[in-house]
Amino acid sequence: MLTLTNLGKSYRTSEIETRALDAISLEVAAGEFLAIMGPSGCGKSTLLNILGCLDRASDGSYRLMGEEVAHVSEAKLTQLRRAHIGFVFQSFNLIDDLTVAENVEVALLYRQDGGSRKARIAEALERVGMAHRARHRPRQLSGGQQQRVAIARALVSNPKLILADEPTGNLDTANGKAVMDLLNGISGAGATIIMVTHSPAHAAVARRTVRMLDGRIVSETQV
């Protein structure tokens, strides 16, 4: 699915240079469910953003589905995101002015494939158990419900790669478990999932866990 070789990311702010990622090499096969763990500030979100084509690496190589991504244009990155990737954020990131269904639709809005959008949105909401709330606004939902809508948005376009940055970070145990069950189900259906989490229990749901420290991968466990 994707291969990272000696990937690095530096942030330059005035005089200080922060090395957020350093010599990351990682291979993820199609259909894998990978968890990334590590202390705050170790570069997990940075890595996920690069994997999701939201940001660019400073050095090294990133091959997504056989294609080198490190130096492609902004437009190409947009195209890759559109074609292959779904996102779930810790802070849900739903648009407040839109309804639940419309929020899910945003993921389909910028694709040309057309088709029966309504049916796909309904199906996605069905899968996360939020079909009955399609017409509500995000702020009328609880945090767990909002995150389930966000997951519906991530999977409605059938992406091959789903990236989740602390999807359970803002949720209580019960809601966190529900979200993990959902992700597990999606993984079972064939999608590749990469998830950042601070919870060992949630990491255990994934079959492979990568631990990071100060921008490097320090260990890996495979179940």
Added chain:
Amino acid sequence: MFRDPWVTAFRSLMNGKFHAALTIAGLAIGFAAALLLSLYVRDELGYDGTFPADVYRVSSAVTMPGGATVVFDGTDYALAAGMKMDVPQIQAIARMMPQDWTVRHDQVEANETVYWADPQLFSVLPMRVLAGDLGAALDAPNSVVLTRAMARKYFGTDAPVGQTLRFNRTHVMRVTAVVQDLPSNTHLVAGIFASGRTPFSNLAEMDARPAGFHFDGSTYTYFRLRPGATPAAVRAALPDLVVSRLLIPKQNAFGVAVTLSVLSVRDIHFAPAGINAMKAPGSAATVGAAATVALLILAGACVNFINLATARASRRALEVGVRKAAGAGRGTLALQFIAEAVLQVGAGMAVALAVVEQLLPDFNAFLQRDIGFPYWRPDMAAVLLLVVLTVSLLAGAYPALVLSSLRPVEALRGESGHLDARWLDGGRLRRILVVVQFAILTGLMIASAVIWRQTQFAAGSAARLASRNMVLVSAPCTDGLRDGLARLPGVREVVCSQPTMISSEDTVEMMETSPTDIRSLHTLSVDAGFLEAYGLTPLAGRLFDRAHGDVAAPPPDGGPQTVRMVINETALRDLGLHDPGKAIGLRLQASAARGQRFFTIIGVVPDFPTGSVRVPVAPVAYIADPSRFGMLSARVTPGRMAEALAGIADVWMAAGQPGLPRTLPLSLYAANLYRDLWREGVLFTLATGVALAIACIGLFGMAAFLAERRTKEIGIRKAMGATTGQVAALLLRQFLTPVLWANLLAWPVVWWLMRHWLAGFAAHVPLSFWLFLAGGAVTLVVTLATVAGQGILVARRPPVAALRYE
């Protein structure tokens, strides 16, 4: 406790420097423009305010059968003396009669209009004296009173009392007093007042005439009432005065009716002007429009303020939450926001005052006024302060109310995103305000386009006049003068005519198409070749020709005469005729001399407008009566005007004409005709520019803050695969809808207003639909240009940056 809101307000402004700069700039521009317009309106409304309110002027209207009414700003010279005797309510009455003289002292010599006046003039029209005794200044013959500007012009000093001037290089006149210059906002245009007891003055000459049936409207007559008297009593006495003092019976052989009226000097400016008005009258419509535009600009600035404040408000929600959590009450917070508004509005006003002070000299030069701006004077300062407070409250109340009413839990819920729904209400108000602002803008744009087109139209008609390349010379049409001028190098031809164009005289004659149907036509006496020189060709018949014996004065014994006339198209219509060909040969009876004087039509020419586009072309009958000539038109080869003018001076002297030559290039005359319209055009275009600038500042700020508010949404959309172009389009779209609504709102209003405005012109451009489309298109383009840069900048930011934004 009292200090705190101000300190907090100040800090908060400092934190949002960009926002504050935009807000203050918008307010300053708006205030400055509104102030200038208000100063103009105040100047107009304060016309003749330096004279007491109980000073009145007598004017007259002479109506002839067949409709023509000629209005004079004066009355007959014989009225004043009788009026003083017959109307006890009048305390003092004084006359002024203008006459052109060449005035000289030492090397300084120029043509001036001298106002011959009764000695008591200054007790009726009080003026501030700088030197001499005004009470007795005009008592002695040959005495003159100068304004300070005139004193400086001829003597180089402010108090040349006792020194002398020469009129037409012969009469010696003694300066007895100097008065302060008249303000620009008075109906009087005078610099030299001279004693009417001077034997050679036209006033004295008129007074020496025997009494009898006559009417001459050229004497300006002013009076003051006794304390406690009302003008109504004077008005009631007027009809009898016409009979008893002017000796014009109610039923007279000529069918003319003279109506007298009195007008407070302070009302003169906006009253319809007579043909001998010293100054073009004010236009209530223009003053009203200027006041309206000032208010609209002020409203635009307020809308801007509200928009910018609410756009920024969502950013400040957290601050409100924290302050409320820390125990701040609603009142305290509202006070803080109002205080912020007062500081910003005050700063805007301060900048505006500086700007106005800078611009005032140019503004005055443009309007030819001497408008002052004593903003430090208590009354003016109080008004300005009131404006600052009113605007602060109007514009600051809404943001203050909404922000201070936020519940702390909502304000503190971490993500500003949660508040956005709540701000939707603010968003709706803001959208309405934006629509209103754009409607004002579009409206102003269309209005100034219409005004500008009408100005161009008038300029075109003026240019047609000017293209004749004439110079008008005011003098009796003697052979010596005419031939001398014709021989000048650069002069192509010289033609004589009655001086109607450059004087206030006008002759109207009554003609009868049948014994019961009387028509009044303006008669203008022209020499053979005059109509050709002005480029007129007959539609039917022929023009005057000496060989045909067309040019003839009335017989000296008053015997029968048939006057040949060439009429214009309007006169043709007035006579009830339509086919120019059928009019030729028609013989009409002159009502004034039945059985003696007849008119026959020998030709018909197209209308030739020589007046302002405001007034309709009059029905004119051109006749060729040399006894009425008093002006020469010299047609000059293009490019040789200066040469010709210099030559005219020599010919003038050689022909024995007194003083300096009285010349007026036709181009100057034409330019004067549409100067006021041109000023209106410039004023409105500038005002539109200001409104546009304010709207752009507001748009720019709002686009920035709305884009910021939507940062998270932009990030999400980009993460979902939206391209830069799609996001930019999304951001632009929110400004297109208000522009469309604004046009729908503005079009009917502007259409209605401009139709009325154009109706004030006898000849005007059509109110074309494409102007409205263009107005809308310009608003649209300006809007897109203002917000596009920002939209694209924001849309291009990498999505991580957007998503990280909290």
